Amino acid sequence: MHSDTTGSWTPVALSADLPAGTVMPVQIPAGSLALWRTDSGHTAASADRCPHRGMRLSHGFVRGEALSCIYHGWSYAQAGNCLRIPAHPGLVPPETIRVVTHMVEEADGVIWVALGRPEGRPPGLEGLVPLRSLTALANIDAIAAAAGGKTSPQGIVEVASGTGTICLLLSRQDEDRTLIHVLLKGITDQAARIAAVRSTESLRRKAEDIHKKEFAQ
Amino acid sequence: MIDEWYPVGLFSQLDPAGRQTALMGEPITVGRDAEGNTRVTGGNGRTLPVRLRYGHVWSSLGEPKKELFAIPEADQPGRRFVDVGVVRVRCSPLRAVENFLDVAHFPFVHTDILGAEPHTEVQNYKVEIREDVDEVWATQVKFYQPQAAKSASGGITTEYMYRVPAPTCSVLYKTCPPRPSEWDVITLFVQPLAEDLCDVWPWMALFDDTTSLTDLIHFQQTIFLQDRSILENQIPCLLPLDPGMEIPTRADLTSVAYRRWLKRHNYTYGAQLVAQ
Numbered sequence: 013m014h015s016d017t018t019g020s021w022t023p024v025a026l027s028a029d030l031p032a033g034t035v036m037p038v039q040i041p042a043g044s045l046a047l048w049r050t051d052s053g054h055t056a057a058s059a060d061r062c063p064h065r066g067m068r069l070s071h072g073f074v075r076g077e078a079l080s081c082i083y084h085g086w087s088y089a090q091a092g093n094c095l096r097i098p099a100h101p102g103l104v105p106p107e108t109i110r111v112v113t114h115m116v117e118e119a120d121g122v123i124w125v126a127l128g129r130p131e132g133r134p135p136g137l138e139g140l141v142p143l144r145s146l147t148a149l150a151n152i153d154a155i156a157a158a159a160g161g162k163t164s165p166q167g168i169v170e171v172a173s174g175t176g177t178i179c180l181l182l183s184r185q186d187e188d189r190t191l192i193h194v195l196l197k198g199i200t201d202q203a204a205r206i207a208a209v210r211s212t213e214s215l216r217r218k219a220e221d222i223h224k225k226e227f228a229q
Numbered sequence: 230m231i232d233e234w235y236p237v238g239l240f241s242q243l244d245p246a247g248r249q250t251a252l253m254g255e256p257i258t259v260g261r262d263a264e265g266n267t268r269v270t271g272g273n274g275r276t277l278p279v280r281l282r283y284g285h286v287w288s289s290l291g292e293p294k295k296e297l298f299a300i301p302e303a304d305q306p307g308r309r310f311v312d313v314g315v316v317r318v319r320c321s322p323l324r325a326v327e328n329f330l331d332v333a334h335f336p337f338v339h340t341d342i343l344g345a346e347p348h349t350e351v352q353n354y355k356v357e358i359r360e361d362v363d364e365v366w367a368t369q370v371k372f373y374q375p376q377a378a379k380s381a382s383g384g385i386t387t388e389y390m391y392r393v394p395a396p397t398c399s400v401l402y403k404t405c406p407p408r409p410s411e412w413d414v415i416t417l418f419v420q421p422l423a424e425d426l427c428d429v430w431p432w433m434a435l436f437d438d439t440t441s442l443t444d445l446i447h448f449q450q451t452i453f454l455q456d457r458s459i460l461e462n463q464i465p466c467l468l469p470l471d472p473g474m475e476i477p478t479r480a481d482l483t484s485v486a487y488r489r490w491l492k493r494h495n496y497t498y499g500a501q502l503v504a505q
Contacts, residue, residue: 061464063475063476066474066475068464071458080337084333097478099478100479
């Protein structure tokens, strides 16, 4: 989480996990969003609910530069306005039909979604190489405790691994759940990358145990 | 809604030992007594009313003021009656019915079976609440279908009529490919287990002497499982009766009439009255 007075940025996914022309569900504390990438590569995030009949847009499909609902094919632009209602091909959808959208920024292999209207940009992560994301049934404090460290203002927990460092970029999903993006610094060869995955997974188990004992209600 | 009739199981699969199920949150048992009579028992052991009709056992937690709705085609010679079985869906029983009344989703949910792009247009059709019988009716619903039924070969423009004779039941009349002068009948009988959980019991009365029973059942199961992937992912789970919550278009006039009819009768089990 990277906050200023008007909002904050939360890292919701790694760029590599969202190929062009796809959509995926991501969680923010306020609920689920549909995160999608147009065929030409632009990322966008909208409320995960089609206003027509309430279907989750993250189950939908991307064609060209639009996201379509899987139920009736209503399609939406990145700005959230409805472009097309297939049941009425001749109709220009009124401006009032739209989905709520969130600002998205993508840098250094990480996709960030704005909560509110942050003035700045998300923090740079130069020199860090994204590896994978995983969800822990633990809050951020439990993960920091399991790592024996503290979180940086960017929400990064650092763990030494061999000659390099595993950087855990954390995103709060709800009270008991955190999304962990694993980024590597100075770890390049295959064996060391696999070792980093293993140690992250055991850190997750440890964090979940701590969470169960100390934080769960 | 408590005084309405609901399907609670297949007559052909009555278990003498009694099958445990539920109706509107109350555990019930559906079975046979020593004389072979069908018995439905409520949570506190009270005997509930029973009807055996359209392949199913029907019951009610209350005191039905009306007889179970009629389907005249169920007595028509030459039809094949198909018990399709059950699909459990984690959704409001009213959402399940509303989805059944909708044709606009065919190209996207039942792709290359009941619909296909670019044939997505829903032409104007007629909807009314028939006051004499107190049922919702939609007629002259036409839609292009690549494979309208197991007995259809190639694409045809199919005509549909829909009836809603009870809050969780719908009867569909559909162009019958082998017999153009008749209608195939496909019904959706929904057993409300809870406000957000239901057992869907489709049943059919068809003119089709060639397709095997297995293939007929597989065809319907495929369709209903495709619908389930939608029904379990709508937000909110309950059917919103607050008009501000969702945006209907002309293609949704059946759903609009269905919601209005539900509201008028206070049929609100499985409905959300005020947007949250």
